Amino acid sequence: xxxxxxxxxxxxxxxxxxxxxxxxxxxxxxxxxxxxxxxxxxxxxxxxxxxxxxxxxxxxxxxxxxxxxxxxxxxxxxxxxxxxxxxxxxxxxxxxxxxxxxxxxxxxxxxxxxxxxxxxxxxxxxxxxxxxxxxxxxxxxxxxxxxxxxxxxxxxxxxxxxxxxxxxxxxxxxxxxxxxxxxxxxxxxxxxxxxxxxxxxxxxxxxxxxxxxxxxxxxxxxxxxxxxxxxxxxxxx
Amino acid sequence: xxxxxxxxxxxxxxxxxxxxxxxxxxxxxxxxxxxxxxxxxxxxxxxxxxxxxxxxxxxxxxxxxxxxxxxxxxxxxxxxxxxxxxxxxxxxxxxxxxxxxxxxxxxxxxxxxxxxxxxxxxxxxxxxxxxxxxxxxxxxxxxxxxxxxxxxxxxxxxxxxxxxxxxxxxxxxxxxxxxxxxxxxxxxxxxxxxxxxxxxxxxxxxxxxxxxxxxxxxxxxxxxxxxxxxxxxxxxx
Numbered sequence: 001x002x003x004x005x006x007x008x009x010x011x012x013x014x015x016x017x018x019x020x021x022x023x024x025x026x027x028x029x030x031x032x033x034x035x036x037x038x039x040x041x042x043x044x045x046x047x048x049x050x051x052x053x054x055x056x057x058x059x060x061x062x063x064x065x066x067x068x069x070x071x072x073x074x075x076x077x078x079x080x081x082x083x084x085x086x087x088x089x090x091x092x093x094x095x096x097x098x099x100x101x102x103x104x105x106x107x108x109x110x111x112x113x114x115x116x117x118x119x120x121x122x123x124x125x126x127x128x129x130x131x132x133x134x135x136x137x138x139x140x141x142x143x144x145x146x147x148x149x150x151x152x153x154x155x156x157x158x159x160x161x162x163x164x165x166x167x168x169x170x171x172x173x174x175x176x177x178x179x180x181x182x183x184x185x186x187x188x189x190x191x192x193x194x195x196x197x198x199x200x201x202x203x204x205x206x207x208x209x210x211x212x213x214x215x216x217x218x219x220x221x222x223x224x225x226x227x228x229x230x231x232x233x234x235x236x237x
Numbered sequence: 238x239x240x241x242x243x244x245x246x247x248x249x250x251x252x253x254x255x256x257x258x259x260x261x262x263x264x265x266x267x268x269x270x271x272x273x274x275x276x277x278x279x280x281x282x283x284x285x286x287x288x289x290x291x292x293x294x295x296x297x298x299x300x301x302x303x304x305x306x307x308x309x310x311x312x313x314x315x316x317x318x319x320x321x322x323x324x325x326x327x328x329x330x331x332x333x334x335x336x337x338x339x340x341x342x343x344x345x346x347x348x349x350x351x352x353x354x355x356x357x358x359x360x361x362x363x364x365x366x367x368x369x370x371x372x373x374x375x376x377x378x379x380x381x382x383x384x385x386x387x388x389x390x391x392x393x394x395x396x397x398x399x400x401x402x403x404x405x406x407x408x409x410x411x412x413x414x415x416x417x418x419x420x421x422x423x424x425x426x427x428x429x430x431x432x433x434x435x436x437x438x439x440x441x442x443x444x445x446x447x448x449x450x451x452x453x454x455x456x457x458x459x460x461x462x463x464x465x466x467x468x469x470x471x472x473x474x
Contacts, residue, residue: 002459074457097464140458184421184472220311221377222239227334230464231471235421 001027003049003141004042004064005134011044015066017052028054028062042066043143049073073143077237078189080105080165082157084196085114085150086225088123092132094226099136099146101233106148109157113198119152158207165191171213174232175205176222178215186236194229238264240286240378241279241301242371248281252303254289265291265299279303280380286310310380314474315426317342317402319394321433322351322387323462325360329369331463336373336383338470343385346394350435356389395444402428408450411469412442413459415452423473431466 004019011017019025028034036054042064043049050069054062085108086094098106110119122128133145151157162171169189174182176199193208200208209215218231241256248254256262265271273291279301280286287306291299322345323331335343347356359365370382388394399408406426411419413436430445437445446452455468 097461100458100460100464101468102458139461142458221337221339221379223337224334224376227337227467230467231338234468234471 001031001138002041003138003143004040004052005137005143006042006044008044008047011066015068016055017042017064017066018061019064020061025057025059025062028057034062040064041141042069043073043137043141044069045143045145047143049141049143074102074141076104076144077102077233078186079103079233079237080107080169080189080191081229081233082107082109082162082191082193083225083229084109084111084194084200085118086196087115087118088121090225091118091121091123094229095129095132095148096136096139097226097230098233099133099142100140101230102140102142103233104144104146106146107151107157107161108148109151109154111154111196111204112201113196124150154204155207158211162191162208162211162213166212171208171211172236173200173205173208173213173215174218174228175200175215176217176220178217180214180216182216182218182232182235184235190236192232192236194225194232197225238268238375239278240375240380241277241289242374242380243279243281245281245284248303252305253292254279254301254303255298256301257298262294262296262299265294271299277301278378279306280310280374280378281306282380282382284380286378286380311339311378313341313381314339314470315406315423316340316470316474317344317406317426317428318466318470319344319346319399319428319430320462320466321346321348321431321437322355323433324352324355325358327462328355328358328360331466332366332369332385333373333376334463334467335470336370336379337377338467339377339379340470341381341383343383344388344394344398345385346388346391348391348433348441349438350433361387391441392444395448399428399445399448399450403449408445408448409473410437410442410445410450410452411455411465412437412452413454413457415454417451417453419453419455419469419472421472427473429469429473431462431469434462 038054039051042052048069049071052064052066056063169191171191173193275291276288279289285306286308289301289303293300406428408428410430
């Protein structure tokens with residue numbers, strides 16, 4: 001937890017803020033070994049960041065006095081990530097990685113090789129997803145929550161949504177066996193489409209290419225989704 | 238498990254191989270839903286890969302008949318990774334990521350901000366480390382186990398070992414606040430040095446630079462070690 005994320009309504013007019021959730025109180029005590037007088041980095045969800053002094057800490061709450069928050073959060077990655085829904089534990093970790101890396105737009109997509117049961121997972125509850133996004137922001141010192149959209153139909157997404165995304169972005173599909181290697185150091189916004197663990201089926205790749213995406217690969221190694229997505233984002237941007 | 242890793246002594250002269258460990262037997266049954274007659278990818282530790290036919294599967298063992306194994310494993314990354322020892326769970330995941338990405342030389346190093354208790358972790362037992370390396374190889378379809386060396390002294394490593402590594406490799410230290418961004422698409426072998434979660438102390442950075450490493454950074458975001466290492470390797474190679 002390299003940043004304490006506050007809601008705008010958490011901060012009083014005179015700059016005091018209080019947090020009460022057990023997870024962060026425990027982290028302050030056990031990891032930060034925080035004590036009153038110590039300065040920590042805080043940020044307002046969707047807004048600015050800065051330093052705050054811990055003024056009180058007990059089992060029920062921590063109170064901070066925030067200096068004026070004037071620091072802007074780090075730049076976002078100019079990418080819309082379209083990810084075939086991974087299995088629940090992989091989803092959780094992948095959301096944390098990509099949020100920490102600065103992704104702000106995430107679409108979780110059904111494809112043929114996504115197990116249908118994954119769509120019933122409690123991990124897809126908005127509150128569960130938000131928890132992983134917050135962990136990613138706390139890690140990377142960022143305040144801007146990504147937007148996550150669930151798309152349970154491949155064809156409606158590719159036909160009705162993807163063309164709009166591609167009107168202002170370069171589309172890239174990561175898929176083994178494509179002719180070109182993943183490009184490096186893009187200078188334009190992109191849509192990055194990543195398949196499920198078993199890969200896209202041929203028909204899905206054809207539809208994505210027909211919609212205007214370029215195919216590319218990351219080399220001969222088969223990577224887990226969480227490793228592949230981090231590697232792709234780091235090579236692209 | 239995209240590859241079944243065999244020891245050379247597991248394969249008889251007529252190309253039959255048997256595995257008996259419960260983990261892989263369970264994976265074959267529950268994830269692959271494997272049945273006799275099915276073909277799977279196998280590889281010999283340190284050697285070639287190819288296809289094998291599952292000839293029998295029960296609760297005690299799986300038997301394969303291997304076609305001549307003629308495929309070479311995927312190329313290694315030309316990097317020696319020097320990593321400040323992460324906390325045990327992070328170490329486990331990081332070993333799996335970097336093995337899947339093709340790292341073959343890993344030094345786990347003590348630095349000031351590595352908690353001393355990490356060196357007492359059972360996760361550092363050779364058999365535990367090997368388990369994570371094997372998981373990485375099984376994931377990426379590779380057969381060549383990385384070599385992992387533990388270095389409990391920072392100064393002896395930097396003074397006595399690092400100069401030899403740097404005699405034929407470009408040294409790069411990832412550290413926030415360095416002047417240059419992480420280079421892209423290296424064409425030469427490298428030593429990549431990555432600090433602990435709290436970072437190197439100034440004196441350590443000075444010693445690494447004095448030994449001939451270049452400093453570089455990955456941007457303003459603070460990443461977990463496992464995310465940072467994957468991102469660095471993917472950007473460098």
